[in-house]
Amino acid sequence: MMSDRSSIARRISSLCPDRSLRYYTKTKLLTDPLYGGVLKVLNGRSEPLLDVGSGLAILSFYLRECGWMAPVKCIDYDESKVVQGNAMIKRGEYQNITLSQGDARTDLPEHSGDVTILDILQFFTLDEQKQLLRLAASRVCPGGKLIIRSGLKKKSLRFFITWCGDMLAKATFWMKAAPTHYPTAELFEKVLGDEGFKVEVSPFWGKTPFNNYLIVSTRLADPISEDQ
Numbered sequence: 591m592m593s594d595r596s597s598i599a600r601r602i603s604s605l606c607p608d609r610s611l612r613y614y615t616k617t618k619l620l621t622d623p624l625y626g627g628v629l630k631v632l633n634g635r636s637e638p639l640l641d642v643g644s645g646l647a648i649l650s651f652y653l654r655e656c657g658w659m660a661p662v663k664c665i666d667y668d669e670s671k672v673v674q675g676n677a678m679i680k681r682g683e684y685q686n687i688t689l690s691q692g693d694a695r696t697d698l699p700e701h702s703g704d705v706t707i708l709d710i711l712q713f714f715t716l717d718e719q720k721q722l723l724r725l726a727a728s729r730v731c732p733g734g735k736l737i738i739r740s741g742l743k744k745k746s747l748r749f750f751i752t753w754c755g756d757m758l759a760k761a762t763f764w765m766k767a768a769p770t771h772y773p774t775a776e777l778f779e780k781v782l783g784d785e786g787f788k789v790e791v792s793p794f795w796g797k798t799p800f801n802n803y804l805i806v807s808t809r810l811a812d813p814i815s816e817d818q
Contacts, residue, residue: 595620598655602648605678615648623796624739625652628706631737631806636660637703640729642694642722643667643710646675650687659685663699665692694722701729704737709802711740712756712769719773720781727785730809736787738805739794743772748801755800775803782807 603616619625628649632639637660641649644664653662664687666672675689692699694710695718705726711719730736741752749772756769775791782789787807794804 595626598652601655602651602678602682605651605681606646607674607677611646611674615646618648619652622798623794624708625649627739627794627804628708628737629653629656629658631735632658632660632704635704635735637731637734638663638701639703640699640701640705640726641665642698642705642707642726644675644689644708645671646678647687647689649706649708650689651678651682651684654682654684654687660703661686662688663701664689665694665699667691667693694725698725698729702731702734703729704731704735705729706737708737708739711738712772714770716771716773716777719771719777723778723781724785727782727787727807727809730787730807732809732811734809736782736805736807736809738778738807739802740805741772741801742791742803743774744801746801748795748799752800752802775805778805778807786810 599616599619602619603612606612606615639660639662641662641664644666647664650662650664669691672689672691679687679689695714707726714722726736741749743749753769778791779789787809789805789807791803791805795802
């Protein structure tokens with residue numbers, strides 16, 4: 591188990607199959623507050639995790655290096671990332687991490703535990719976002735967490751930079767699609783509130799220029815009935 595951030599970044603990036611991917615992975619781990627933020631929410635929890643839109647499964651590798659050992663099921667739409675990520679799982683000898691190709695717009699794997707959806711919602715239409723949120727909610731166990739990071743639509747320089755970053759990701763073929771619709775905080779509060787979740791929306795850009803927010807939703811163990 592590692593605890594030093596630089597050591598973790600070196601270890602995980604060394605598993606990448608080429609130099610450009612190693613540089614991207616190491617930079618991401620050193621500068622993005624995402625991984626530590628998710629670990630903080632999951633700390634002390636042992637339920638299985640479903641990571642929707644996981645990419646290479648870097649979050650899973652980070653969790654393992656920090657000693658979080660619950661089973662993780664990852665899915666991503668990009669088959670090339672799935673192939674590369676599985677090679678990294680094998681090279682790193684990570685246990686209880688699976689990574690498979692899947693389209694979150696149509697269905698999610700069977701699962702009961704915690705769920706993460708990180709940095710992908712802007713590539714979905716509004717109706718697809720609502721459908722995915724409901725699907726993900728159905729995979730969260732009572733008392734479980736649905737952890738989302740997303741840029742939120744706002745009139746600000748941060749939002750413009752966020753949009754430019756997503757367009758660059760499409761132009762460089764890192765992402766297969768351009769951004770379609772950025773969600774609002776009200777979307778999460780309405781859709782997940784109706785599914786029996788307590789929703790907390792917090793700014794989460796750290797030292798980055800992006801308009802990212804962390805949405806942590808907890809399924810109530812005893813959902814409030816409509817009559818109350």
